[in-house]
Amino acid sequence: MNLYQDIKPLQSHLQAKRRQNLRIGFVPTMGALHAGHLSLIDAAKEKCDIVACSIFVNPTQFNNLLDLELYPRNIENDIRLLVQSGCYILFHPTIEEMYGSDFHKDSAAVYGPYINLLEGAHRPGHFDGVITIVKRLFEIIEPDEVFFGQKDYQQCLVIKTLLERNFTNIVFNRCAIKRETDGLAMSSRNVKLNKEERIAASLLIQALNHIKANWNAETWETSIAEAKKMIAHNKHLQLEYLCVTDPDNLTELSAFNMNAIALIAAYCGQTRLIDNLLLN
Ligand code: AMP
Numbered sequence: 558m559n560l561y562q563d564i565k566p567l568q569s570h571l572q573a574k575r576r577q578n579l580r581i582g583f584v585p586t587m588g589a590l591h592a593g594h595l596s597l598i599d600a601a602k603e604k605c606d607i608v609a610c611s612i613f614v615n616p617t618q619f620n621n622l623l624d625l626e627l628y629p630r631n632i633e634n635d636i637r638l639l640v641q642s643g644c645y646i647l648f649h650p651t652i653e654e655m656y657g658s659d660f661h662k663d664s665a666a667v668y669g670p671y672i673n674l675l676e677g678a679h680r681p682g683h684f685d686g687v688i689t690i691v692k693r694l695f696e697i698i699e700p701d702e703v704f705f706g707q708k709d710y711q712q713c714l715v716i717k718t719l720l721e722r723n724f725t726n727i728v729f730n731r732c733a734i735k736r737e738t739d740g741l742a743m744s745s746r747n748v749k750l751n752k753e754e755r756i757a758a759s760l761l762i763q764a765l766n767h768i769k770a771n772w773n774a775e776t777w778e779t780s781i782a783e784a785k786k787m788i789a790h791n792k793h794l795q796l797e798y799l800c801v802t803d804p805d806n807l808t809e810l811s812a813f814n815m816n817a818i819a820l821i822a823a824y825c826g827q828t829r830l831i832d833n834l835l836l837n
Contacts, residue, residue: 583700618686
């Protein structure tokens, strides 16, 4: 695997590959890699000739300084996993290399009203940081296709809009959520859960499954209320939101609709977890 911290040599390597007509798949991450990230690398390998992955814990997308400081990092293990996975290039820049002296933060507000809902409402400025860094990464890498996880469903909508507006030649791929055997969505943050919290964390997917199992015109509303109670009754969990929305614009449903998605965010101890489930 070819590892780059600096933009210029990375770009000359990629240009050489482009001249050979090789298609470049790109998987942006914040590291502390797990099987969920590696499933994106696999998807990229399947559709493209070479895969580039980035690892950058982006300070501008954290609205909470402590959350940024405590974010898990394990670059040696990440490199080992990427080599095993057949990733071709790892871009692991410093903050200075990414943001340099002409730093300015983009605003996500123009990408649609759903920016201010759910994650946007609970993590003010989060999507400004996401847009800023992802735009910069796309400009540097110039990929043919990009691969993002459904785990961050709202982020997928934002990135799709970004591509439609600014990078029409890049193909967007949304990849399924990889889960632990009890259904918990894999996340870099899961390593922070203690034994009791880890058990409690599986209630997130149980609550979403409860909604899906009762997704019909008669029981849809009661099942959402029951799912909220499942979370509220556990002492390790603090619910931020549990909503069922239109999958395209994230507005909460006011009437039953088969085409819907349930999204959840909750603190499990000190660790913030998110998950979602398409209901159709
Ligand atoms: P992160 O490192 O958390 O910023 O995630 C990098 C990419 O991996 C994002 O596109 C995430 O949506 C995706 N991802 C994270 N967890 C999972 C998972 N459990 N299954 C599939 N993709 C995931």
